[in-house]
Amino acid sequence: MADQLLSDARGTSVDVSFIMAAHDAAPWIEMAVRSALAQTGVAVEVVAVDDGSRDGTGTVLARLAEADRRVRVISLAGAGPGSPRGPSSARNAALDAARGRWIAILDADDLILPNRSRSLLDLALAADADIVADNPIPFTDVFDPRGPGMMEGGREPYLFEIDLAKYIACNQLLRPGTKLGYLKPMIRAETLDRHKIRYDEGVRIGEDFLLCLEALAAGARFVVTSDAGYGYRRGPTSLSHRLRQADIARLEAAFAARAEHGRLAEARARSAEIRHGSRAYRDGLAMMRMMAQVIEAAQAGRWIQGAALALRHPRMWQSLAATLLEAAGKRLRPRLHALPIGQR
Numbered sequence: 001m002a003d004q005l006l007s008d009a010r011g012t013s014v015d016v017s018f019i020m021a022a023h024d025a026a027p028w029i030e031m032a033v034r035s036a037l038a039q040t041g042v043a044v045e046v047v048a049v050d051d052g053s054r055d056g057t058g059t060v061l062a063r064l065a066e067a068d069r070r071v072r073v074i075s076l077a078g079a080g081p082g083s084p085r086g087p088s089s090a091r092n093a094a095l096d097a098a099r100g101r102w103i104a105i106l107d108a109d110d111l112i113l114p115n116r117s118r119s120l121l122d123l124a125l126a127a128d129a130d131i132v133a134d135n136p137i138p139f140t141d142v143f144d145p146r147g148p149g150m151m152e153g154g155r156e157p158y159l160f161e162i163d164l165a166k167y168i169a170c171n172q173l174l175r176p177g178t179k180l181g182y183l184k185p186m187i188r189a190e191t192l193d194r195h196k197i198r199y200d201e202g203v204r205i206g207e208d209f210l211l212c213l214e215a216l217a218a219g220a221r222f223v224v225t226s227d228a229g230y231g232y233r234r235g236p237t238s239l240s241h242r243l244r245q246a247d248i249a250r251l252e253a254a255f256a257a258r259a260e261h262g263r264l265a266e267a268r269a270r271s272a273e274i275r276h277g278s279r280a281y282r283d284g285l286a287m288m289r290m291m292a293q294v295i296e297a298a299q300a301g302r303w304i305q306g307a308a309l310a311l312r313h314p315r316m317w318q319s320l321a322a323t324l325l326e327a328a329g330k331r332l333r334p335r336l337h338a339l340p341i342g343q344r
Helices: 002-010 029-037 057-067 087-097 116-127 164-169 189-194 207-217 245-260 263-270 272-299 303-312 315-338
Strands: 016-022 044-050 071-075 102-105 131-133 136-139 159-162 186-188 222-225 230-233
Touching (some): 016 029, 016 087, 029 044, 029 057, 044 057, 044 087, 057 071, 071 087, 087 207, 102 189, 116 131, 116 159, 116 186, 186 189, 245 263
Parallel strands (some): 016 102, 044 071
Antiparallel strands (some): 102 186, 131 186, 159 222
16 A cells, blocks of 8 residues: 555556666677566666667667667767667666666576566565565576575575665675675665766766665665676676776765765764674775786786785685685586485
């Protein structure tokens, strides 16, 4: 009933708006869009933003929009071919155009199962939640809906609530365990609008983490289910692909600004646990930036410079080893899952 009243107040019949940032995603984006349109028991729209693509992404989106009026396409202003403005700018453009009562983040190379949105909306209603998410299933080429999720499963599906302190603690980048920032949430649009929460356009990694951080600091309730309905496509897995000093530095600056001013700063003043978690998160980012510096030096042939930096920070090798072991374990899990029972 509360959701229906909110729908009437917003004057919309759209339950869920999928916001999608797209840059050079032509091989995968049609599958992602079609999976959103195939949601059962809910009224949906897809707001896809073409961010300077060079590979025909815009052509694919135009064809999909022509075939189904639920697909709306935006070309990001100021993004030229090969010069994207970044996922935060693209998602903000989609957010501003979205008409749904709920906002769902869907990456252009991922996909979702048909009953995912209805299940998460039911969870939100039952738990009185402002943010809901499920257990992503990683895949590389072929998606197996029965594959293991990022979070450990149980004999029965389970729920848990994430408060601000837990969200920060479980997103320290070099700490073992599932990073909750990888979850792809559905967020009540009214929560984002009321608190004027949008993506930080200065960051290119960790943008979803910062958005949820702001919402939690504003008092939003975040509930997660171990049920899996989101297919998360893994890209290149090497640390050298993921780590960029400049991107990490932007995320560091954005988090520091929030820790010192605004809602997060107020929460830190009230909670020693949040203060401790914030320091640990910033320490992790600093260590990750140094690791990126070592990798970039090695890639440029400056081996002595990279080795000297690494030797000054022995803790870096501990973090690197833990990250590589965790990544190896995740690669093995789908293979073990696929073995016949008699071979385990």
